Amino acid sequence: MIKTCQLDLEKELVRLLDWLGGFGKDSEGGTTRFLYSPEWTEAQQGLENLMKEEGFRVQYDEVGNLFGRLEGTTYQNETVLTGSHVDTVKNGGSYDGQLGIVAGFLALKYLKETYGQPLRNLEVVSMAEEEGSRFPYTFWGSKNITGTAKRSEVENITDINGISFVEAMKEAGFGFRDESREIRKDVRAFIELHAEQGGVLEIEQTPIGIVQYIVGQRRFTIEVSGEANHAGTTPMGYRKDAMIAASRMITAINDIAVKYGDPLVATVGKVEVKPNIVNVVPGKVIFTIDCRHTHNNELVKATEEIQETIKKIAEQTGVNLDIDLWMDAVPVPMDERLVKMFQGQCEKNDLSYKLMHSGAGHDAQIMAELAPTAMLFVPSHKGISHSPIEFTEPKDLAEGVKALIGVLFELGYKEEL
Amino acid sequence: MIKTCQLDLEKELVRLLDWLGGFGKDSEGGTTRFLYSPEWTEAQQGLENLMKEEGFRVQYDEVGNLFGRLEGTTYQNETVLTGSHVDTVKNGGSYDGQLGIVAGFLALKYLKETYGQPLRNLEVVSMAEEEGSRFPYTFWGSKNITGTAKRSEVENITDINGISFVEAMKEAGFGFRDESREIRKDVRAFIELHAEQGGVLEIEQTPIGIVQYIVGQRRFTIEVSGEANHAGTTPMGYRKDAMIAASRMITAINDIAVKYGDPLVATVGKVEVKPNIVNVVPGKVIFTIDCRHTHNNELVKATEEIQETIKKIAEQTGVNLDIDLWMDAVPVPMDERLVKMFQGQCEKNDLSYKLMHSGAGHDAQIMAELAPTAMLFVPSHKGISHSPIEFTEPKDLAEGVKALIGVLFELGYKEEL
Numbered sequence: 001m002i003k004t005c006q007l008d009l010e011k012e013l014v015r016l017l018d019w020l021g022g023f024g025k026d027s028e029g030g031t032t033r034f035l036y037s038p039e040w041t042e043a044q045q046g047l048e049n050l051m052k053e054e055g056f057r058v059q060y061d062e063v064g065n066l067f068g069r070l071e072g073t074t075y076q077n078e079t080v081l082t083g084s085h086v087d088t089v090k091n092g093g094s095y096d097g098q099l100g101i102v103a104g105f106l107a108l109k110y111l112k113e114t115y116g117q118p119l120r121n122l123e124v125v126s127m128a129e130e131e132g133s134r135f136p137y138t139f140w141g142s143k144n145i146t147g148t149a150k151r152s153e154v155e156n157i158t159d160i161n162g163i164s165f166v167e168a169m170k171e172a173g174f175g176f177r178d179e180s181r182e183i184r185k186d187v188r189a190f191i192e193l194h195a196e197q198g199g200v201l202e203i204e205q206t207p208i209g210i211v212q213y214i215v216g217q218r219r220f221t222i223e224v225s226g227e228a229n230h231a232g233t234t235p236m237g238y239r240k241d242a243m244i245a246a247s248r249m250i251t252a253i254n255d256i257a258v259k260y261g262d263p264l265v266a267t268v269g270k271v272e273v274k275p276n277i278v279n280v281v282p283g284k285v286i287f288t289i290d291c292r293h294t295h296n297n298e299l300v301k302a303t304e305e306i307q308e309t310i311k312k313i314a315e316q317t318g319v320n321l322d323i324d325l326w327m328d329a330v331p332v333p334m335d336e337r338l339v340k341m342f343q344g345q346c347e348k349n350d351l352s353y354k355l356m357h358s359g360a361g362h363d364a365q366i367m368a369e370l371a372p373t374a375m376l377f378v379p380s381h382k383g384i385s386h387s388p389i390e391f392t393e394p395k396d397l398a399e400g401v402k403a404l405i406g407v408l409f410e411l412g413y414k415e416e417l
Numbered sequence: 418m419i420k421t422c423q424l425d426l427e428k429e430l431v432r433l434l435d436w437l438g439g440f441g442k443d444s445e446g447g448t449t450r451f452l453y454s455p456e457w458t459e460a461q462q463g464l465e466n467l468m469k470e471e472g473f474r475v476q477y478d479e480v481g482n483l484f485g486r487l488e489g490t491t492y493q494n495e496t497v498l499t500g501s502h503v504d505t506v507k508n509g510g511s512y513d514g515q516l517g518i519v520a521g522f523l524a525l526k527y528l529k530e531t532y533g534q535p536l537r538n539l540e541v542v543s544m545a546e547e548e549g550s551r552f553p554y555t556f557w558g559s560k561n562i563t564g565t566a567k568r569s570e571v572e573n574i575t576d577i578n579g580i581s582f583v584e585a586m587k588e589a590g591f592g593f594r595d596e597s598r599e600i601r602k603d604v605r606a607f608i609e610l611h612a613e614q615g616g617v618l619e620i621e622q623t624p625i626g627i628v629q630y631i632v633g634q635r636r637f638t639i640e641v642s643g644e645a646n647h648a649g650t651t652p653m654g655y656r657k658d659a660m661i662a663a664s665r666m667i668t669a670i671n672d673i674a675v676k677y678g679d680p681l682v683a684t685v686g687k688v689e690v691k692p693n694i695v696n697v698v699p700g701k702v703i704f705t706i707d708c709r710h711t712h713n714n715e716l717v718k719a720t721e722e723i724q725e726t727i728k729k730i731a732e733q734t735g736v737n738l739d740i741d742l743w744m745d746a747v748p749v750p751m752d753e754r755l756v757k758m759f760q761g762q763c764e765k766n767d768l769s770y771k772l773m774h775s776g777a778g779h780d781a782q783i784m785a786e787l788a789p790t791a792m793l794f795v796p797s798h799k800g801i802s803h804s805p806i807e808f809t810e811p812k813d814l815a816e817g818v819k820a821l822i823g824v825l826f827e828l829g830y831k832e833e834l
Contacts, residue, residue, distance in 0.1 A: 198650025215649060219695060229800060231684035231707045232632060232776030233615025236675050243685055244671045247664040254661045258653050267648035268660055269697050271690045278636060278686045278705040288695040290648045359649030383646060 009106070009401060010394035016102040017397075020046070021094035030091035030388030034134035034159075036064070036172035043086055047101065047126050054109050056124070063144045064128040064174040070108055072412070075120035079184075080411045081371070082107065082191040082404065083125035085141055085363055089133045093390035095195040095380070099397070101126045103193040107405045111412065118412035120188070130363050134159045134168075142366035147183035151176050183370070189338060189411055190367040193376045193404050195392055197360050199383030207396040208353040208403055209377030210342045213294035214365040215263065215357055216331035218303045220289040222249070222310065223322040228275060228283025239281050243273055245317040246285035249310040253289060256309060260302050263357050266291040294357045296330045332365040335372035338407070342374060345406030351399050360385075374407070376400055426523070426818060427811035433519040434814075437463070438511035447508035447805030451551035451576075453481070453589040460503055464518065464543050471526050473541070480561045481591040483543040487525050489829070492537035496601075497828045498788070499524065499608040499821065500542035502558055502780055506550045510807035512612040512797070516814070518543045520610040524822045528829065535829035537605070547780050551576045551585075559783035564600035568593050600787070606755060606828055607784040610793045610821050612809055614777050616800030624813040625770040625820055626794030627759045630711035631782040632680065632774055633748035635720045637706040639666070639727065640739040645692060645700025656698050660690055662734040663702035666727040670706060673726060677719050680774050683708040711774045713747045749782040752789035755824070759791060762823030768816050791824070793817055 023043035024033030033039045044066050051058050051068030059067050066086075072078065084100025104124035111122065127141030135157050143149035154165040169175060196202075201209050226242035250268045257266035267290045274284040289306065293299035307323055314321035339355070346353040356377065358364075364375045378400040381391040411417065440460035441450030450456045461483050468475050468485030476484050483503075489495065501517025521541035528539065544558030552574050560566035571582040586592060613619075618626050643659035667685045674683035684707045691701040706723065710716035724740055731738035756772070763770040773794065775781075781792045795817040798808040828834065 197647055199655060230614055230802060231686055232709050234800060235679050236682055238616060243667060243688060247667040250660060250664040251668060262652050265653055267698055269648055269695045269699060270693050271688060273688045276687050279707050280686050281684055282686060290696050292649050383651060385647060
């Protein structure tokens, strides 16, 4: 049993989230903390000082990922890592990303205070970037830890103000990773605690979600070409209405997704109609499909069925169809042993949990390439995320951190890994 | 039998359409001739001179409608009127509107040359405005002839450059109609020849359409409100996807229109999705419905069925619905006797014709308030209209004018009206 004082833990979590959210507080009441901005630098420096005060050994890597370490007494070449990303979206809230850093910090602080130095290194990481909100590049932090970020991918990109990635990085005091150097071999596990960013845990009144898979995603752009015509003088039988064809396709896509059932989701989020005039039969409709699943074979099967179906509808309605698959990311399973370890900790500590998947992307899916990885969710009120009003009950935050503490203890303080 | 020289008539029609289309020739190869613009004034003056050269008695009314008259020998208080509007849309072609003026002019010229002065007045009118392309007001020309245009409706409107309607009118040398004065009582018939602006005549290889009805129109804006959610983390069962609901509605509207069959048409031309982002479940969709029919009871019945159906879909899909009916124009029947007269003329002259309706609005629907009215269509190549590439075969133009000549002869040169 983890013997934390529940109220103290809740209070500390809320206090640290508020404090960290204050770096980059924007005029609309949210937090805007873009990679390598002054607010970002201040946040990392604030965390650096916080960790130092607790006696953690603090270190930045070349690109600005910040690590705070409790040194292991016995297995000094073995590290258990926990944390998340410090950057935010524009006008974001106080949970996305920074919750994982604050949770990791408090877990290590509690463990050190309660059990002293661990057998192997315990590290909390405040990763430089995940959101892609400033520059058109995501997972810059975790992809530099795993060595998959390439210098060439960011050398020519700029932010909305024309400031180049490289210039901003230099300005903040960082530079490229030495790509010839080997990546870290000491990491034995990575654990990320994150807000769910969906409404399932709240609806099911469960404080903890143990992630088994991060979904794969396939995204398409569909172009439906019919014939623009006068809405008054073109009889129904003489039309090639792109919007009617698109509506039948969108309905069919939804029916297929519902038929497959969880964990498949398919969304038509963006629809553009041309010429988009009240008295003109639409000549063209361009829409997107975002399809996700935890298992790649099912994801491929579903998207193939979707493609076959919309092709049939195009034939039936006499429109032309162009299908462009522009994102194809495979699902990432979390480590089964770590999942079981979390289940065990929840059961031992009377914490109710749900085995689930993550429908959103996270640093954990990148880190899984480096080491056995696990992810823990706490509820997002009404599923709201990327908003100043994102919120998790302090009680649920504390239960998530208790589960994290339990697993970090197992991994850091026991001989067997 | 109308003994025109077919080739001369074709040549004259093409020459005059080209000549008139030259007033307001724009940089994109079309004609842009907005109400009260310098190009508009030049076109009216050009037509004035043309009519004078043929010995027509020429007169403008207060707002700038131009009339050219062949005086009747016997019934000088009775006038048969033909013509259409001289204004164009932005980057329009050489047929819409000006064809009716050129056709009327040539018909009167032919009749005068062949049969001399008529028993009652024959007049061709070049109406000031129909399109509403410069100012947000349509049918300014015909509504001033029928006395339904009100000073108050245009007093506060401006064009896109901020020039007021009143200022532009004054600048062109015109002013408001004296609303206390009675409207013309001498008009015994109005006949408008126009390009179809649809593809029916071409598809059915028929040179002449005799219009029986100008359709009524009901237009709606439909707002569908669901819930915007994360496309990855919101299972299908937890969604209120406004786009799925809207797609089912749009499909159902089309199915209802097809079920009713001609002459009903229903079009969803404009669709806006919010927030319209690839990875967000749409929270709101706003779309328009444009529904038309030749008979008001059928139009009302169809639109009521549409409303009931989309309400049911809203209930089934758990979204909120707001329905706004913002246009409700009743159908206008053409004069049955004139329709029969055109049928008779076509048959006598071996011209193949189709009894049809107009799916678009025309000056004829306004003029029908004043006098028995008829409309004649000639084919629009591929149904194209409001474009520099709108086109009608010269042969078809000539056949339309022959039918017009035949009916104007019946109305103008025979004792019985």
